[in-house]
Amino acid sequence: MRYFLHISYDGTRYNGWQLQPNARGVQQILNESLQTIFQTEINTVGSGRTDTGVHAAEQFVHLDLPLELNPEETVFRINKILPKDISLNAICQVGPEAHARFDAISRTYEYRISLKKNPFLADFAYYLSRKPDVEKMNEAAQYLLGYEDFTAFSKVKGDTKHYNCHIYEAHWREETDALVFTIRANRFLRGMVRLVVGTLLSVGKGKISVSQFQQIIKSQDRSKASGAAPPEGLFLTKVEYPEHYFEEQKKLFYHHLNAAPAGES
Incomplete structure (x- = not known):
């Protein structure tokens, strides 16, 4: 199942958004926090990069998980372990083809x-x-x-x-x-x-x-x-997406879920 995350961060202590082999980026911290909660490997995709020391009031990220989440509970649990300079504001299910970077207009x-x-x-x-x-x-x-x-x-x-x-x-x-x-x-x-x-x-x-x-x-x-x-x-x-994008993505998600053969989700 694919989810979109809306996050904010103070970039002062980070070497930008992107994962880097020898530097500490926001994406790495977010991935590690998600992995702690869900006990599975997490690969997030952001709507775009920000450079070292740059902040984000609104950044969108997508990721795939093999389970259905309670958005309110998930936001609460993840924020408890994220550092104080990174915040998860919201999470929502989207269709399987939704892409945080390529769908942004x-x-x-x-x-x-x-x-x-x-x-x-x-x-x-x-x-x-x-x-x-x-x-x-x-x-x-x-x-x-x-x-x-x-x-x-x-x-x-x-x-x-x-x-x-x-x-x-x-x-x-x-x-x-x-x-x-x-x-x-x-x-x-x-x-x-x-x-x-x-x-x-x-x-x-x-x-x-x-x-x-x-x-x-x-x-x-x-x-x-x-x-x-x-x-x-x-x-x-x-970060802007086409008009009614998230409403349409929710419809696609439930269509995909209902169309799955028995035993799949």
């Missing part, structure tokens, strides 16, 4: 900047002592919507097969003593959001012009982009 990230030094935000926002030019950064950000190839904002030695992304929105907003950048797309390249933010901040600080930002996108040359913004300000905030 968009992801949204937010990057938070604190304009006032605050020790309680040290792990959750990038502190800037001087406010950048938000109007110019928003002007530059609109160019992201007009291109598909974002090689200029990709990691140099990534394993990506192509660098095309469809960006649906990208903008800055001002809050009290803070700036928040929101970017939504069908997919993101590894390290892409932090490179975009870092380069937009170069616009806001007057180091490059808005037109130069556009030329960086067009160049498809990673060496022309600015350095990546620090990870602590970045959050995966939303």
